[in-house]
Amino acid sequence: MKRILRWIGYVAAALVVAALVFAAWVWFASARVLSRTHEARAETLAQPNTAQLADAERQSRILGCHSCHGEGMRGRLMFEAPNVVRMWAPNIPELAARASDQQLAQAIRQGVGHDGRALFAMPSPLYSRLSDQEVTAMIAYIRRLPPAGERISGVEWGPIGRFALAIGSFPSAIERMEEFRVRQPFDVGPAHAAGRRLVAIQCADCHGPDLSGAEPIPDLFSPGLDVAAAYSPEQFRALMRTGVAPHGRDLAMMREAALQDLRHYTDAEIGQIHAYLVARAGRVQDPPRGPRD
Numbered sequence: 001m002k003r004i005l006r007w008i009g010y011v012a013a014a015l016v017v018a019a020l021v022f023a024a025w026v027w028f029a030s031a032r033v034l035s036r037t038h039e040a041r042a043e044t045l046a047q048p049n050t051a052q053l054a055d056a057e058r059q060s061r062i063l064g065c066h067s068c069h070g071e072g073m074r075g076r077l078m079f080e081a082p083n084v085v086r087m088w089a090p091n092i093p094e095l096a097a098r099a100s101d102q103q104l105a106q107a108i109r110q111g112v113g114h115d116g117r118a119l120f121a122m123p124s125p126l127y128s129r130l131s132d133q134e135v136t137a138m139i140a141y142i143r144r145l146p147p148a149g150e151r152i153s154g155v156e157w158g159p160i161g162r163f164a165l166a167i168g169s170f171p172s173a174i175e176r177m178e179e180f181r182v183r184q185p186f187d188v189g190p191a192h193a194a195g196r197r198l199v200a201i202q203c204a205d206c207h208g209p210d211l212s213g214a215e216p217i218p219d220l221f222s223p224g225l226d227v228a229a230a231y232s233p234e235q236f237r238a239l240m241r242t243g244v245a246p247h248g249r250d251l252a253m254m255r256e257a258a259l260q261d262l263r264h265y266t267d268a269e270i271g272q273i274h275a276y277l278v279a280r281a282g283r284v285q286d287p288p289r290g291p292r293d
Helices: 002-035 050-054 056-062 065-069 092-096 101-110 132-144 159-166 173-182 190-200 225-230 233-242 253-260 267-283
Strands: 076-081 085-089 155-157 214-217 220-222
Touching (some): 002 159, 050 056, 056 065, 056 132, 065 253, 092 132, 101 132, 155 159, 190 267, 225 267, 233 253, 233 267
Antiparallel strands (some): 076 085
């Protein structure tokens, strides 16, 4: 019996040591990911026109800046998953006081923070499709925001989140950039270029870089946007304003996006988006997307 108990003790000790080694590996591997710095390329800060400067606040709402960073973009707790991560969107006026225009542009379009580290929650792959003038107009709007509030903490990673970082299954904005460069929404010609551009810099965040469907958060799948062809212009406009599909079907995440962001589109812009999606559906069929895609 003593021999058996001794061997049980050896096995238990070995398991404890293995667990400690594994935990140490997860910690150091994830810390290496989080501490890695990146060399951002120089951004072209082109002078926006008067209309772009005047429209910058509306564009910031369409693009979800206020949804993530809160009213006045003063920062807030944006996302929380127990044992995975707690993410605060930073106080933008406070951060902007410590960052140059170049650093702000690099954070917006390249996913590189002012300290050179990769950003994770920032939808920079989507914003990489903004023009030089649009980004400069956005920075000018940020500079006009009145400073208020304190510096907001960034990200707290739990053990599951740390493990995901260590094995590369929680990609940063930088790591997602190439996919958005390669997978572009289907081009159906110059007549629908305006609508294509609008969906490329907004809808692609949830529905995938080429609008063929995606998994924006775990176990929630957004369909390919060929489904929009089944909507009449009136039904589509109601969807974009309320997030409610025909017959009253509540689309959850779409409702949140519509009420916070998409409602700031003009009727003309919504019409351009719908016309593009209808034309796109007639030219390309999205591959089916499922849990394993």
